[in-house]
Amino acid sequence: MSRSGWIGAIGLGLLVAMAVLAPVIKPGDPLDLVGRPVMPPFTDPRFPLGTDQLGRDVWAELLYGARVSLIVGIAAATGAIGIGIVVGTLAGFLGGRADSTLMRVTEAFQTVPTFLLALALLTALGSSTFNVVLAIAISSWAATSRLVRAEVLSLRQREYVDAARLAGLGPLRIAFREVLPGSLQPVIALVGVTVGAAILVESALAFLGLGDPNQISWGVMIANGRDAIRVAPSLVVIPGICLALAILSVSLIGDELATRLAPQRRRAP
Amino acid sequence: MSDPVESLAGPDMPAQDVPAQDVPALEITGLRVRFRSLDGRGPEVLAVDGIDLSVDRGRVLSLVGESGSGKSTVLLAIAGLLSGAAIIEGEVRLHGRPIMGLAERERAMARGRGIGMVFQDPGGSLNPVLSVGSQIDEVLGVHRDLHGRDARGVTEALLARVGVGDPKRRAQAFPHQLSGGLRQRAAIAAALAAGPEVILADEPTTALDATVQAQVLDLLVGLVSDEGVALVLVTHDLAVAAAVADRIAVLYAGRVVEERPAGELMDRPAHPYSSALRAAALPFSPRVAGDDARLPELPGRMAAAGGVGCAFAPRCPLATDHCRAVTPELTPYGGGRVACWRAGEIEA
Numbered sequence: 379m380s381r382s383g384w385i386g387a388i389g390l391g392l393l394v395a396m397a398v399l400a401p402v403i404k405p406g407d408p409l410d411l412v413g414r415p416v417m418p419p420f421t422d423p424r425f426p427l428g429t430d431q432l433g434r435d436v437w438a439e440l441l442y443g444a445r446v447s448l449i450v451g452i453a454a455a456t457g458a459i460g461i462g463i464v465v466g467t468l469a470g471f472l473g474g475r476a477d478s479t480l481m482r483v484t485e486a487f488q489t490v491p492t493f494l495l496a497l498a499l500l501t502a503l504g505s506s507t508f509n510v511v512l513a514i515a516i517s518s519w520a521a522t523s524r525l526v527r528a529e530v531l532s533l534r535q536r537e538y539v540d541a542a543r544l545a546g547l548g549p550l551r552i553a554f555r556e557v558l559p560g561s562l563q564p565v566i567a568l569v570g571v572t573v574g575a576a577i578l579v580e581s582a583l584a585f586l587g588l589g590d591p592n593q594i595s596w597g598v599m600i601a602n603g604r605d606a607i608r609v610a611p612s613l614v615v616i617p618g619i620c621l622a623l624a625i626l627s628v629s630l631i632g633d634e635l636a637t638r639l640a641p642q643r644r645r646a647p
Numbered sequence: 648m649s650d651p652v653e654s655l656a657g658p659d660m661p662a663q664d665v666p667a668q669d670v671p672a673l674e675i676t677g678l679r680v681r682f683r684s685l686d687g688r689g690p691e692v693l694a695v696d697g698i699d700l701s702v703d704r705g706r707v708l709s710l711v712g713e714s715g716s717g718k719s720t721v722l723l724a725i726a727g728l729l730s731g732a733a734i735i736e737g738e739v740r741l742h743g744r745p746i747m748g749l750a751e752r753e754r755a756m757a758r759g760r761g762i763g764m765v766f767q768d769p770g771g772s773l774n775p776v777l778s779v780g781s782q783i784d785e786v787l788g789v790h791r792d793l794h795g796r797d798a799r800g801v802t803e804a805l806l807a808r809v810g811v812g813d814p815k816r817r818a819q820a821f822p823h824q825l826s827g828g829l830r831q832r833a834a835i836a837a838a839l840a841a842g843p844e845v846i847l848a849d850e851p852t853t854a855l856d857a858t859v860q861a862q863v864l865d866l867l868v869g870l871v872s873d874e875g876v877a878l879v880l881v882t883h884d885l886a887v888a889a890a891v892a893d894r895i896a897v898l899y900a901g902r903v904v905e906e907r908p909a910g911e912l913m914d915r916p917a918h919p920y921s922s923a924l925r926a927a928a929l930p931f932s933p934r935v936a937g938d939d940a941r942l943p944e945l946p947g948r949m950a951a952a953g954g955v956g957c958a959f960a961p962r963c964p965l966a967t968d969h970c971r972a973v974t975p976e977l978t979p980y981g982g983g984r985v986a987c988w989r990a991g992e993i994e995a
Contacts, residue, residue, distance in 0.1 A: 538772050541834075544727065560774070
């Protein structure tokens with residue numbers, strides 16, 4: 379494994395550990411007021427990262443914020459990749475008019491910036507964690523679908539598809555069982571980017587106050603800390619660094635997967 | 648050997664599928680294949696120009712001819728694997744049952760049940776991301792309603808039947824873990840899974856090592872004599888055809904120019920083209936022929952299908968003005984048919 383791969387793995391491991399162990403390390407509600415407001419970091423052992431303007435523990439907020447980032451990031455990316463796989467497989471395998479129609483729809487989604495589309499959807503749907511996931515998934519599946527379509531287009535010409543067709547297998551079965559699995563390798567390379575982008579979009583939505591209001595998230599922390607940036611810059615800097623490291627880790631892992639899978643790519647026909 | 652053979656037939660065969668002895672397993676009549684140009688505006692291209700052929704159970708028919716003769720197109724047309732650009736006319740009967748008139752889904756099922764196909768490249772006809780066994784299981788599920796353990800049992804019997812040792816373990820292997828010969832055997836097992844009456848083989852040994860070629864041919868011939876399937880073997884190698892086929896059909900420019908029992912055709916080819924093919928296939932020994940001798944070859948290249956007169960005339964040493972003006976039809980000759988105005992004059 380390359381050095382950047384290790385860095386990514388360690389970063390992702392820390393993120394997962396924070397999310398999973400949050401209730402063990404800091405039981406109770408992270409939104410409780412527990413101390414004096416605006417304590418700087420490293421001054422009180424009870425609050426290693428200090429407190430915010432309302433006297434909430436920044437370390438506890440950070441731990442619980444990791445859960446939101448991780449869950450929303452992975453769930454939204456899974457949803458986006460799932461939609462992309464289905465659309466791309468159908469378009470590539472069916473061809474003709476179905477292909478043209480699905481690809482025009484894909485392009486429509488691609489031309490609207492991901493963040494603006496997610497923003498619009500969330501405004502219409504209302505704020506909840508599920509809706510955040512849904513909005514991000516719906517606005518970021520287009521790249522996957524184009525990638526899968528391109529792979530399926532090249533695979534459907536193979537003789538084993540002919541063999542399956544002659545054997546009397548139905549077209550959907552051929553598309554999803556015979557052709558789809560072979561087209562997934564490049565999609566794996568896209569997972570890291572998609573998860574990273576989803577985490578970033580989630581934070582941005584939370585920053586704008588469109589996240590779930592009952593849950594602390596890194597985006598919310600940055601938004602809250604913004605008012606006190608002159609007196610307590612750490613309130614913005616700490617979650618900001620975490621966010622950057624999380625996205626970096628996920629991207630590095632994605633790169634590692636991509637390079638590891640590259641040599642095993644099928645021979646060209 | 649009797650056990651796997653039993654399981655090949657399967658207990659669930661409907662009564663009407665029990666083959667009648669007097670009907671050919673596969674019969675094609677008046678098969679014509681034209682291809683539309685890609686943009687739909689250019690001229691159509693004629694690839695197969697009216698072909699009648701039939702194969703009985705337990706027999707081997709070999710289609711031979713050089714590239715562009717239409718032999719593979721005939722096979723793909725029978726199998727229903729030509730693209731949407733192909734316009735197919737004529738009738739294909741499986742055991743006397745016409746299949747061209749059926750609705751698309753029924754036709755696909757009839758073909759899947761009645762026809763197994765073996766492709767040139769065994770690496771290409773097996774899915775690289777599915778295990779060999781699961782690909783055979785799948786066919787069993789569609790056509791014989793066998794699933795899970797039942798299917799796997801039959802799959803292992805099929806693999807054993809085609810000479811794959813340790814079938815239990817090999818069924819779990821992925822195609823890239825098997826050698827070329829084993830892959831082709833597995834592909835043949837998959838082609839047999841639905842219990843077909845006809846096997847179409849498109850150059851099944853071309854991609855294999857010379858040592859494995861003979862084994863795979865033996866296997867195919869063994870299936871023909873043991874299971875009573877009919878085999879249509881497409882090859883450009885007349886020596887292979889002569890070794891395994893009961894009858895040989897020589898194709899040229901989309902037509903059958905000679906169709907006769909294999910021994911008869913090899914001994915006394917009636918069509919000048921068959922004769923030229925045979926000359927190119929005979930074992931060539933430079934010591935006998937002299938050091939500066941060249942391999943026998945046939946000058947010129949194949950004409951397009953559907954022209955006026957005999958398509959072979961431009962390359963034919965015996966061609967006359969009559970040959971160039973009027974297309975010869977297939978007429979009875981010896982134990983078969985030949986399409987040549989000067990049939991038999993070339994006694995090589």
